[in-house]
Amino acid sequence: MRTVYAISGGVSKFAKSRPxxxxxxxxxxxYDYAIRDIGLDFPTFTKIVDGSVASYFSDHFTRQLMAxxxxxxxxxxxxxxxxxVEGGGATGGLCFQEVWKSIASGHMDVCVAYGFETMSHxxxxxGNEFIALASDVSTDYPVGGFYSGYYAMMVTRHMKEYGTTVEEMAxxxxxxxxxxxxxxYAQKRNxxxxxxxxxxxxxxWPLTRLDICVMSDGAAATILVSEEGLKKLEEAGAVxxxxxxxxxxxxxxxxxMRMxxxxxxxxxxxxxxxxxxxEKNDAAVMDYYKKLWDKGTRYPGVHSFRAGRTAGNMAYKHAGIEDPLGELDFVELHDAYTSSEIQTYEDLGLCLYGEGGKFAASGKAFMPGINYDLDLADEPVCPVNPSGGLIACGHPVGxxxxxxxxxAIWQLQNSVEKHFGxxxxxxxxxxKGAIHSHAGTGTYVSVSILEKED
Amino acid sequence: MNKLPNKKEETLGGYIVHGVPFPIETDAEGLAWLKRMTPIQIEQDYRITYLHSYAQDSPWFAGLTNKKLLANQDIESGYTYANPRGHDMYSGDETVWIDITEREAAIHAFTVCHFGSEEFLPETPFILALIEFEGVNTLLLTRILGLDPFAADLDWIGMEVSPKFLRNSKLKPTDVYFTPK
Incomplete structure (x- = not known):
């Protein structure tokens, strides 16, 4: 496999509605923002780019097939x-990885991932009904299809198993x-x-409106390249x-699909x-898990995302990460619900299963230098969702x-101030940072690791 | 004190408008103004009736109509699914039907939906739950009746429940629901 570089990206302002x-x-x-950011004009980039992968979730929202x-x-x-590509809420993450494959395999040298969703129509x-159609329409949807309800059931089990509290979620x-x-770029800045x-x-119950992300209109694009692609772009004047x-x-x-x-x-x-x-190499952790099982915990049940753990383990192995909390400088993860952020801390090995709630309130996932008006016991270790995540940025699915x-690219390029002002x-x-994309109740999950070259 | 709504709900619908503001002349000034106009938004209706087949899962729904809760089981391993499932996910073999109507059942997880998808909004608040059954390896999504949706409590988890069946079957999974024993 060839080395793949993520060189540029752009995001439209996420908004409730973009009529x-x-x-x-x-x-x-x-797309234009991503091209401008490497100093190229539209026709020059168009000439060099080899192809693209598109990402959007729902034909229902667009009311347009082959959008x-x-x-x-x-x-x-x-x-x-x-x-x-389409894989529910993970569509964007899967798209990013499809572009990675195009470059890594040698099929393309310059490839663009672009994604969108317009949910305001x-x-x-x-909209909730459309999303709920991403549950089994024979057995699940007719019972009262509602994704917030599905995630709420998962978290009541998490609360019962591990003592997670609504305040920790908040x-x-x-x-x-x-x-x-x-x-x-965020939709909600409060x-x-x-x-x-x-x-x-x-x-x-127990999820309130502020525990849940909102629907949005928006788009994003990233450009991935090989060494050869880098050369081609720079020879054409890219910076x-x-x-x-x-x-x-x-x-x-x-x-x-049915949890x-x-x-x-x-x-x-x-x-x-x-x-x-x-976890396997730590006797104390093994002992901790043994005690959980002795108390009745079984895995994954509905309190954990086996797909998230599988994706994380695979990505860490690929990237040579042995200690996620110690080695990752940040994680942008799929926080469609405050509860799912907590569950994902555990899946990604930022803390042990059962400790996600305490981790959430500890301060370890917070940003340094920001006043949250909270009494946090620990200093930030690995900020999670420094951008504001789905809960605040919005969630135009694709x-x-x-x-x-x-x-993540902007964090690693040290260019957040330039792009955010x-x-x-x-x-x-x-x-080093991780991005994590997640579909309906943990059906598809992708994890990608991005790293700044030495 | 209960918080009362302080914002009127927005809905589609309204007057039908024929004609929209447009420059009188399509001269340079008029055409340039077009770049500054607000977007035109129209309503588009979209209705579909599907003919949905329960296919190999049909006996499960037939069971509900006849006040029986069926499950599927892998003969070799005994692994049992509370949901209808034609083939076992581990052996790949075809499953058989078993009757779990009389099995001990309890709430494994639940929520109270105070909002919902459009189709279910009129039914809010309603209780959704995942039910665990004695000797069954997986859970079943259902509605719970007989508990106060405004008094949700984590202690509902573990509560013993039993199935109730609609007298007038709708051939939907809601033909069965559960109530506390």
Whole structure:
């Protein structure tokens, strides 16, 4: 496999509604930004780029089949090769990895990932219905299809198993909203308190409106290249920031569409198949897990995302990461719900299974130098969702995973201040970051590792 | 004190408008103005009726109509699915039907939906739950009746429940629901 560099990206402003532009024109905002950021003009880049992969989730929201080809056409990329990927909420992350494959395999030297979703064309509750159609329409949807309800069931089990509290969940919302206060691309830039989160309208007990991301219109694009692609672009006049950002690891996992069908495996099976290498090598951790199983915990059940753990383990192995919390400088993860951010801390090995709630309220996942008006016991170790995540940035599904990639590229290029007009969210010399994309109740999950070259 | 809504819900619908503002002359000034106009938004209706087949899962729904809760089982391993599933995910073999109507059942996880998808909004608040059954390896998504949706409590998890069946079957998974024993 060849080395893959992530050299540039662009994001449209995520908004509740963008009736001013068609979806291809919104994609073009992000695409043009990515091209401009490497100092090329549109025709020059068009001549060099080998192809693209398009990302959008729902034909229902666009009420347009083959929407991707309309974006490809509008971007002037025809007749270059392209295809659409779709994997629910993980669509953007999967798209990013498909582009990675095109470059790593030698099939292309310069390839663009672009993604979008325009969710404002229907009322919110119709939108919820569309999303709920991503559950089994024979057995699950007719019972009361509602994704917030599905995730709420998962977290009540997490609370029961591990003692996770709603206040710990609210810490995630406070963190991500306040981070987004400094991100001009974010849809919601508000300062909230734990009380604000708990006092907002109850949507699906115990999740309130501020525990849940919103629907959005938006687009994002990233450009990935090989060594040869880099050369071609630079010979054409591109100015590509050094040190370069490489994509050093990719991983994916899946799980049953009906969360009711997911297994509840034994301790031995968990250790053999799902424990991280770090967990396996620590006798105290093994003992901790043994005690959990003795108390009745089974894995993954509905409280954990086996697909997330599988994707994380695969990406870490690929990138040579042995200690995620110690080695990752930041993570942009799929926080469609505060609860799923907590569950994902555990899946990604940032903390042990069962400790996600405490980790959320500890301060370890917060940004340095930002006042959250919270009493946090620990200093930041690995900021999670420095951009504000889905909860505050919004979640135009097909764009979301690519938005995470763009913000990760900007962190590693040390260019957050340039793009945001505000350097508050720039971490000090980050070396390595992870992006995590997640589909309906953990059915598809992707994890990609981005790393600054020495 | 309950928080009352302080924002009127936005809905589609309204007056039908024929004709929109447009420059009187399509001269340079008029055409340039077109770049500054607000977008035109129209409503598009979209209705579909699907003919949906439950296919190999049909006996499960037939069971509900006849007040029986069926499950699928792999003969060799005994691995049992509370949901209808034609083939076992481990052996790949075809499963057989078993009757779990009388099995001990308990709430494994739950939520109270105070909002929902458009189709279910009129039914809010309603309780969704995943049910665990004695000797069954997987769970079943269902509705719970008989508990106060405004008094949700984590202690509901583990509560013993039993199935109830609609007298007038709708051939939907909601033909069965559960109530506390």
């Amino acid at each position: 001013d532009k068609t979806f291809p024109a919104i994609v073009k905002e992000a 991707a080809i309309m974006a490809q056409d509008y971007l002037g990329l025809c007749p270059k090769p392209s295809h659409r 229907v009322e919110t509750w119709k 810490h995630v919302s406070v963190k991500n909203h306040i981070n987004a206060y400094h991100n001009p 300062r909230y308190s734990v009380d604000d989160v708990r006092n907002s309208p109850m949507v699906a 590509i920031k050094r040190p370069l950002v490489k994509v050093t690891g990719i991983g994916r996992g899946t799980d049953a 009711a069908d997911r297994p509840h495996v034994s301790y031995d099976y968990f250790i053999e198949n799902y424990a991280t290498e770090q 764009a979301t995973g690519l938005m995470q990639a763009v913000f 505000d350097g508050t969210l720039q971490l000090k010399e980050p070396k």
